[in-house]
Amino acid sequence: MSERIPVVKIGRVLIASIPSDLGDDTALLLQEDLSKQIVEHAASGVIIDISALDIVDTFIGRMLARLASISRVLDALTIVVGMRPAVAITLTELGLTLGGVRTAINSDRAFEILQSLDVREEDDLADLADHVS
Amino acid sequence: MSADSDGERVDISTDADVVRVRQAVRAFALRAALSIVDQTKIITAASELARNALVHGGGGFARIALIEENGRVGVRAAFEDSGPGIVDLERALVGGISTAGGLGLGLSGSRRLVDLFALDSDSRGTRVTVTKWKR
Numbered sequence: 001m002s003e004r005i006p007v008v009k010i011g012r013v014l015i016a017s018i019p020s021d022l023g024d025d026t027a028l029l030l031q032e033d034l035s036k037q038i039v040e041h042a043a044s045g046v047i048i049d050i051s052a053l054d055i056v057d058t059f060i061g062r063m064l065a066r067l068a069s070i071s072r073v074l075d076a077l078t079i080v081v082g083m084r085p086a087v088a089i090t091l092t093e094l095g096l097t098l099g100g101v102r103t104a105i106n107s108d109r110a111f112e113i114l115q116s117l118d119v120r121e122e123d124d125l126a127d128l129a130d131h132v133s
Numbered sequence: 134m135s136a137d138s139d140g141e142r143v144d145i146s147t148d149a150d151v152v153r154v155r156q157a158v159r160a161f162a163l164r165a166a167l168s169i170v171d172q173t174k175i176i177t178a179a180s181e182l183a184r185n186a187l188v189h190g191g192g193g194f195a196r197i198a199l200i201e202e203n204g205r206v207g208v209r210a211a212f213e214d215s216g217p218g219i220v221d222l223e224r225a226l227v228g229g230i231s232t233a234g235g236l237g238l239g240l241s242g243s244r245r246l247v248d249l250f251a252l253d254s255d256s257r258g259t260r261v262t263v264t265k266w267k268r
Contacts, residue, residue: 021156024148024184055155055173057180058238086173094177094242 005030007037013114014038014076015107017049027063034067038074045114046071047107051082061096068101077102077117079110140198145186145214154183154195154210161197161208165267175208175265178243182212182261185239190214190259200264207248207266215258222254 003026008015014037016030034046048064050056056064064080071078079102091098104110141161143154158179162172179195186193193214200209219225225240240261244250249264 021152023152054159055177055180057177057184058242059180059184084173086170089170090173090177090246093174093245095238095245096242 004033007033009037009041009043012042012044012118013047013111014041014043014045015047015049017051018053020052020054022053022060024059027060031063031067031070035070035074038071038076043076044118045110046076046078047110047114048078048080049082049107050080050087051084053087054084056083056087056091056096058094058096061091061094061098064101065098077114079104079113081105081107081110140196140209143195143197144192145183145194145212146192148187151180151183151187154197155180157195157197158208158210161199161210162265164199165206165208165265167208167265167267171265171268174246175210175263178246178263178265179210179212181239181243182210182263185261186212186214186216186259189219190216193258205266207264209262209264211260211262213258213260218256218259219252219254222252226252 005016005018005026014034016034018030037043038046046067048067053060068078081104083103102113104113141157143157144150145154155176158176159172162175167175179197183195186195191214193212193216196211198209200207226244227241243263247263248266249262251262253260
């Protein structure tokens with residue numbers, strides 16, 4: 001009974017909201033779907049909303065870390081948003097540091113981060129163009 | 134009649150059963166009126182142990198119960214599988230060593246999340262019981 005988590009696209013950003021009863025199979029499907037869609041849409045960012053999740057165990061934690069690595073290789077930044085305070089406390093005690101996973105308090109904040117990256121990229125390109133001409 | 138006779142049994146044979154164990158533990162944690170953080174901790178530990186029973190033990194079952202002892206209320210979750218058992222218990226509990234490509238934090242991590250942790254493993258299977266008290 002593995003269902004697919006819908007992925008929404010806004011501009012160059014993909015957004016997925018994790019349902020509360022996330023099964024392992026569904027988590028793996030999401031990883032595949034997002035990897036494919038990053039390439040398909042040349043996405044620059046991925047926002048994973050985990051506010052519905054009341055726990056993040058090592059399996060889900062590993063899935064998030066893997067997604068972050070995959071998207072980095074595909075030139076997109078994954079930002080995990082909406083982690084509940086109790087989940088953060090439990091994760092840390094569990095020994096999962098989620099190193100390499102960018103987090104933000106909410107999607108608004110994540111969008112700001114992604115936009116500032118895009119602007120920086122454009123500035124870099126402009127600098128490069130100046131330099132070349 | 135023992136205090137935990139009203140416990141709930143959840144069979145663990147598929148991925149979806151791990152989710153079912155989490156839901157059952159959540160229901161009992163609510164009944165025990167555990168704090169949000171303590172609920173999260175016992176559900177997370179149960180999720181790890183249910184997956185261990187599935188992945189390492191080839192499936193098994195969980196029994197979740199509300200317990201009362203010396204005026205204290207808590208939730209107890211017991212996991213049992215009939216897998217090959219854990220060969221090196223000490224190493225398994227140290228953490229950071231995985232035999233299934235994971236992080237090796239499942240067992241050691243879940244021990245840190247609960248108040249009581251009992252483990253018993255031999256060639257006939259593994260039994261783990263965790264308890265979280267209401268503070």
